[in-house]
Amino acid sequence: MEAQKEVLYNSNMHFEHQQWNRELIFWQDELKSFNSRLSELVTGWNDEQAVAQLEYYQNQFVLHRGFIEDLIEVIEKHEISAADQTKTGTVLQNVLAKKHIELRNGMDSQRYKYAELKKEFFRFLSKYM
Numbered sequence: 001m002e003a004q005k006e007v008l009y010n011s012n013m014h015f016e017h018q019q020w021n022r023e024l025i026f027w028q029d030e031l032k033s034f035n036s037r038l039s040e041l042v043t044g045w046n047d048e049q050a051v052a053q054l055e056y057y058q059n060q061f062v063l064h065r066g067f068i069e070d071l072i073e074v075i076e077k078h079e080i081s082a083a084d085q086t087k088t089g090t091v092l093q094n095v096l097a098k099k100h101i102e103l104r105n106g107m108d109s110q111r112y113k114y115a116e117l118k119k120e121f122f123r124f125l126s127k128y129m
Contacts, residue, residue: 010082010083010085010096013078013079013082013096013100014079014082014083016100016104017075017078017079020071020075020103020107021072021075023107023111024068024071024072024075027064027068027114028065028068030118031061031064031065031068034057034061034121035058035061037125038054038057038058038061041054041128042054045128047128050128053124053128057120057121057124060117064113064114064117067110068110071103071106071107071110074103074106075103078096078099078100078103081096081099082096
């Protein structure tokens with residue numbers, strides 16, 4: 001039995017890029033909010049364990065912000081490549097499709113990691129608030 005190949009049209013990739021960008025922008029806003037919350041907590045805690053956890057989350061938020069910025073940049077470049085391919089009629093569909101699937105997998109992975117971080121952070125807040 002032959003594996004079925006996924007067909008990706010530029011319009012569908014564009015739509016998915018827009019969805020991802022909105023999600024990433026939302027995450028950026030959430031991280032700003034989480035960092036504000038951390039700033040509030042830093043001034044009120046002397047407990048070494050709590051302070052260590054605050055630093056851990058601060059570092060994790062910086063890392064995730066970097067991942068988000070990188071993903072936004074990669075998506076933008078992919079979008080430009082798809083648009084150029086459409087304008088010029090150059091056949092890069094296989095290359096674009098492969099890259100798009102890699103991006104989709106990267107988004108899925110980042111979505112999972114980010115959700116787990118948020119759960120941990122909210123548990124931390126519940127414990128120390």
